[in-house]
Amino acid sequence: MYDLLIHNGTFVTVDAxxxxxxxxxxxxxxxQITAIGPRPDSDPLxxxxxxxxxxxxxxxxxxxxxxxxxxxxxFRGLADDLPLMTxxxxxxxxxxxxxxxxxxxxxxxxxxxxxxxxxxxxTCCDGYFLEDTVAGVVEEMGLRAVLGQGIIDTPAxxxxxxxxxxxxxxxxxxxxxxxxxxxxxxxxCHAPYTCGPETLQAAKALARAAGVLxxxxxxxxxxxxxxxxxxxxxxxxxxxxRLGLLDRDTLMVHGVxxxxxxxxxxxxxxxxxVHCPESNMxxxxxxxxxxxxxxxxxxxxxxxxxxxxxxxxDLFKEMDAAxxxxxxxxxxxxxxxxxxxxxxxxxxxxxxxxLDAAIGSLEVGKQADIIILDGRHPRLHPxxxxxxxxxxxxxxxxxxxxxxxxxxxxxxxRLVGWELKSILAPVEKAARPLR
Amino acid sequence: MYDLLIHNGTFVTVDAxxxxxxxxxxxxxxxQITAIGPRPDSDPLxxxxxxxxxxxxxxxxxxxxxxxxxxxxxFRGLADDLPLMTxxxxxxxxxxxxxxxxxxxxxxxxxxxxxxxxxxxxTCCDGYFLEDTVAGVVEEMGLRAVLGQGIIDTPAxxxxxxxxxxxxxxxxxxxxxxxxxxxxxxxxCHAPYTCGPETLQAAKALARAAGVLxxxxxxxxxxxxxxxxxxxxxxxxxxxxRLGLLDRDTLMVHGVxxxxxxxxxxxxxxxxxVHCPESNMxxxxxxxxxxxxxxxxxxxxxxxxxxxxxxxxDLFKEMDAAxxxxxxxxxxxxxxxxxxxxxxxxxxxxxxxxLDAAIGSLEVGKQADIIILDGRHPRLHPxxxxxxxxxxxxxxxxxxxxxxxxxxxxxxxRLVGWELKSILAPVEKAARPLR
Numbered sequence: 001m002y003d004l005l006i007h008n009g010t011f012v013t014v015d016a017x018x019x020x021x022x023x024x025x026x027x028x029x030x031x032q033i034t035a036i037g038p039r040p041d042s043d044p045l046x047x048x049x050x051x052x053x054x055x056x057x058x059x060x061x062x063x064x065x066x067x068x069x070x071x072x073x074x075f076r077g078l079a080d081d082l083p084l085m086t087x088x089x090x091x092x093x094x095x096x097x098x099x100x101x102x103x104x105x106x107x108x109x110x111x112x113x114x115x116x117x118x119x120x121x122x123t124c125c126d127g128y129f130l131e132d133t134v135a136g137v138v139e140e141m142g143l144r145a146v147l148g149q150g151i152i153d154t155p156a157x158x159x160x161x162x163x164x165x166x167x168x169x170x171x172x173x174x175x176x177x178x179x180x181x182x183x184x185x186x187x188x189c190h191a192p193y194t195c196g197p198e199t200l201q202a203a204k205a206l207a208r209a210a211g212v213l214x215x216x217x218x219x220x221x222x223x224x225x226x227x228x229x230x231x232x233x234x235x236x237x238x239x240x241x242r243l244g245l246l247d248r249d250t251l252m253v254h255g256v257x258x259x260x261x262x263x264x265x266x267x268x269x270x271x272x273x274v275h276c277p278e279s280n281m282x283x284x285x286x287x288x289x290x291x292x293x294x295x296x297x298x299x300x301x302x303x304x305x306x307x308x309x310x311x312x313x314d315l316f317k318e319m320d321a322a323x324x325x326x327x328x329x330x331x332x333x334x335x336x337x338x339x340x341x342x343x344x345x346x347x348x349x350x351x352x353x354x355l356d357a358a359i360g361s362l363e364v365g366k367q368a369d370i371i372i373l374d375g376r377h378p379r380l381h382p383x384x385x386x387x388x389x390x391x392x393x394x395x396x397x398x399x400x401x402x403x404x405x406x407x408x409x410x411x412x413x414r415l416v417g418w419e420l421k422s423i424l425a426p427v428e429k430a431a432r433p434l435r
Numbered sequence: 436m437y438d439l440l441i442h443n444g445t446f447v448t449v450d451a452x453x454x455x456x457x458x459x460x461x462x463x464x465x466x467q468i469t470a471i472g473p474r475p476d477s478d479p480l481x482x483x484x485x486x487x488x489x490x491x492x493x494x495x496x497x498x499x500x501x502x503x504x505x506x507x508x509x510f511r512g513l514a515d516d517l518p519l520m521t522x523x524x525x526x527x528x529x530x531x532x533x534x535x536x537x538x539x540x541x542x543x544x545x546x547x548x549x550x551x552x553x554x555x556x557x558t559c560c561d562g563y564f565l566e567d568t569v570a571g572v573v574e575e576m577g578l579r580a581v582l583g584q585g586i587i588d589t590p591a592x593x594x595x596x597x598x599x600x601x602x603x604x605x606x607x608x609x610x611x612x613x614x615x616x617x618x619x620x621x622x623x624c625h626a627p628y629t630c631g632p633e634t635l636q637a638a639k640a641l642a643r644a645a646g647v648l649x650x651x652x653x654x655x656x657x658x659x660x661x662x663x664x665x666x667x668x669x670x671x672x673x674x675x676x677r678l679g680l681l682d683r684d685t686l687m688v689h690g691v692x693x694x695x696x697x698x699x700x701x702x703x704x705x706x707x708x709v710h711c712p713e714s715n716m717x718x719x720x721x722x723x724x725x726x727x728x729x730x731x732x733x734x735x736x737x738x739x740x741x742x743x744x745x746x747x748x749d750l751f752k753e754m755d756a757a758x759x760x761x762x763x764x765x766x767x768x769x770x771x772x773x774x775x776x777x778x779x780x781x782x783x784x785x786x787x788x789x790l791d792a793a794i795g796s797l798e799v800g801k802q803a804d805i806i807i808l809d810g811r812h813p814r815l816h817p818x819x820x821x822x823x824x825x826x827x828x829x830x831x832x833x834x835x836x837x838x839x840x841x842x843x844x845x846x847x848x849r850l851v852g853w854e855l856k857s858i859l860a861p862v863e864k865a866a867r868p869l870r
Contacts, residue, residue, distance in 0.1 A: 073817075074817065075819075076816075076817060076819065076828055077817075077818070077823035077824050077827065077828060078819045078820070080820070080827060081758075081768060081772040081773060081823075082768060082769065083769060114813050118813060278755075280763065281760060281762055281763040282759045282762060282763075282768065282827070283762070283768050284763055284765070284766050284768035285763070286766065287763060307828075310827070311823065311824075311827040312814050312827070312830075314814075314830070317752065317755075317830070320752075321756070321759075323516075323717070324716035324717050324756075325760075327717060327718070327719040328715065328716040328717075328719055328720070328721065328760075330719070331719050331721065332719050333516060333518060333522070333717065333718050334516055334517065334518060337515075337516040338515055338516060376855060376856070376859070378546055378550045378553060378855065378859065379550060379747050381511075381862050382508075382509065382511065382862050382865070382866030383863070383866075384512040384513045384866065384869060385512040385513070388512035388515045388516075389511075389512050389746075392512065392515060392717070392745070392746040393511055393512060393742075393746045393747045395747075395749065395752070395830050395831070395832060396830070397830060397832030397833075398832075420811060420813060421811070423813070427816050427817050428816060428818070430817070431817030431818075431819065434819060
C-alpha cells in the first residue's frame, strides 16, 4: 500500500526523455516517488493511505527558484523606477541597515516562504545575511533550500565587522550541516567587486572544506565589468578562475555581461549559472546571453532574485519572461522553448545547485516534491500542450497543491498549518518605519 | 442613500493628478461613480444599499485591454516556439478555417470573457470574425467592449467571399449600434499588407459614416514594413495617411517598427496606438519604440493580443512586461514607470479606444468600472506603494472583485452568475479536433 497516490492529471515528468503522461498516476512512499506511469482507464486505483484526484490538472515537479534573497520581501515596492545607484545607495542599503534585524528577517522570510510555496516553488537557493534566522523559518515552513550566509567586505546585518564574515559563515555551516534534512548550508559571496581576492579565496576554501555550494553574483552590470577590468585587468570570470573559485560547486548568478571566453571557461569548469530575467530587465542591467549559455552547455537555472528588484517570487512568471525575452532579443521565436524554460525552472536549476540526484523531475527514487496546477483555472484551458500551458499561460496562482518531500504544504490554494493573516500582519508592522 | 459604497482600501484613482487615497471611500449610484475621497477614520459610513469592505486591498479603475481576439483562446498553446510563418500558415490559419464556427466562437469567447473579468479587465477592444457571435457573448457576460468585425482581402470565417467584407462589417455596426449600452461596434481592418487600398478606404468610410473606431494592425514585423515599402514605396503609416485613414478614430496596433517620421505623423493626426509587449516578444517581432511614442505624445494603450500569441489575457502581466521590457531595451530603469504602465492599462487605453470620458479612472461622473485587489494576497504585502504593487507584484489572480457599470461580475474571486465548469467544458470539446 502506497502512502500517497496522485491520479487524473497530465503528468509532465521533466525526465531526460521529456516524458508526459496525459493520464498518469504517481505513488509516494514516505518522502520519495516510488512509482509513476500512465494509467489505463480500466485499471482500478491501487490502495493508498491517501488518494489525491488532480482534477484534470497538470502535475509537475516542484519548481526550483535558484536565486532568492528571502528577507528582502520587506522592501517590495519600496523604491522602483530609479537609477541603479540611487536605488541601492539611497534606498536599499539604508533600509537594510535600519531594518534587517532577526525579528524582521523572521517575519519577512515567513512571507517569502508562503509566497514561494503558494506559487509552486518547493526548493529555493537563498543568499543573505542573518541566514541562521532565515534557515530557522525555512525549516519551520517546510521548504527545501540551499541557504548561504552572506560574505562581503563591508559591514552587513549581523556582521558589523567584515573581519568576521568567514567565521560567521563557517558557524552557519556547522550549525545547519545536519540539522534539517531539507536544508543544505552554503556560502554566499556577494560579488567579485565587493569581495577582495583574499575574501573570495577564503570563502571558497571554507565551502570546499565543508563540501557545500558557493554562490556569487557575477557580471550583473556593465559597470561592474569595467570596474573589474580596471582593478584586475581581466573579466570577472577570469578573475574568479585565477583565484581558483570556478568548479562544479560554484554557482554564478546573473552573468548578464559574460563574453564568449568567460562562457567557455565556466562551461569547462562545470560552474552553473542562474538567470534572473525579470530582475535584470527591471534594473535595466541587460539581457544575459542565455542562448549562448545553452549552446556552450552551461547548466542554467532560473531565479526570481530578491523582492526589492522584481517584485514578486513567481517562478512561472520568470519562465515566461525568460522564454519571451530571448525570443525578442534574438528576433527568433524558436529559441528558449517552453520546454527549455521549464527545464531551467526544474531539473537544470536542481543541477545548478547540486540537487539533481534528489529533485527536479518526477522519477522513481526522487524526492516527492510535486505540484498540481488547478484544472479548474480558466487560464489552463483548452489544454493543447501542458508544457506550453505551464510556461506561457499559467501563473503561480494556478498552483492548487504543493508537496515537499511527500508532505502537503499547500492544499487547495491554502497553506497547510498557517493562517496567512498571522504571516502578513508582522511583515506590515516590520515595514512600517519605512513609510 | 448610495446604491453601493466601497471603503477600507487604498484607492488609486488614475485621475490627472494621480491622486491616491490611502484610506478612501467611493460611492456608486446606478452605473456611475458619484463620490470618491479620503475617509476620516472617525466618520461613520453613510447608508448604502450595499457596503463593501475592500479589506485593506487596492482599489483601481477596471483595466482596459485595448487589443484582443477573444475567440482565439481556442488555440492557446496549440503551436508555440515556431517561426512566425510556420506558426501562422501551418497552424493558426488551418485551425481557424476548420474551427471558427459560431458555436465554437461562442464557447471560446465565453472563456475569454471569464478570464478577463477574473483578472480585472472591465473593458476590451476586440477585433475578429463572426464578431456578431462574439458580441452576443460579451453582452451576456457583462463586459464593456469595443468590438470590430474583421475585414481582410482573403476568405475569412463567416465571410467566404471577401467582396462582402465591408457589407458584413456594416451590418454588424447597424446591429450593435444601440443594442447594448456596454458595447460599441467598430471596424477591424486586419492590416495594410492584407487589405488593399480600396478596402482600407472603404473600411474607413464605413467607420467614419457610422462614427466608430477603426482598428488596424500596423508594422508588427520588419518583413511587413519591407513588403509595404516594396509595394507602395512608403512606410505603412505614411501609406495609411495617404489613404486618409489616420485620425483620432483610428487605433493602430503593435507599431513595433514605426520610425520617427511615422510616430510624428501619427501623433499629429491624433491616432492612438496599442502596445502588445508579450505578443511581440513571444513571436520575436521586436520591441516597439514605446519611449518614443510617449515622448511624441501618442496615446498608448496596452493589449494582450489574442491567446494564440501570448498565451494568456492577464493585463497585469502585460503592464509588468511593458515596464520591464523598455527598461532593459534602453538600459534605463527610469523609463516606463509603474505609473505610466498603469496609465496605459487604464486611462490611456480608454483614450485610445475613445472611451476616456466614460471610463479609465475613478472619478465622479465616470462609469463604475472598479476592481479590488485582494488585501489578503501575500504578493501585495508589505504595501509601500500601491501603484508599484499593482504593476510589479500583482497578477490577474490578485483581483478579488470586478465591477462593471456598477454591477459585480466577479465577487470573492468567483464569476457572478456563472459556473466556471459550464464555461470550460464546451471549450475543451471545441478544441478536441485539434489534438
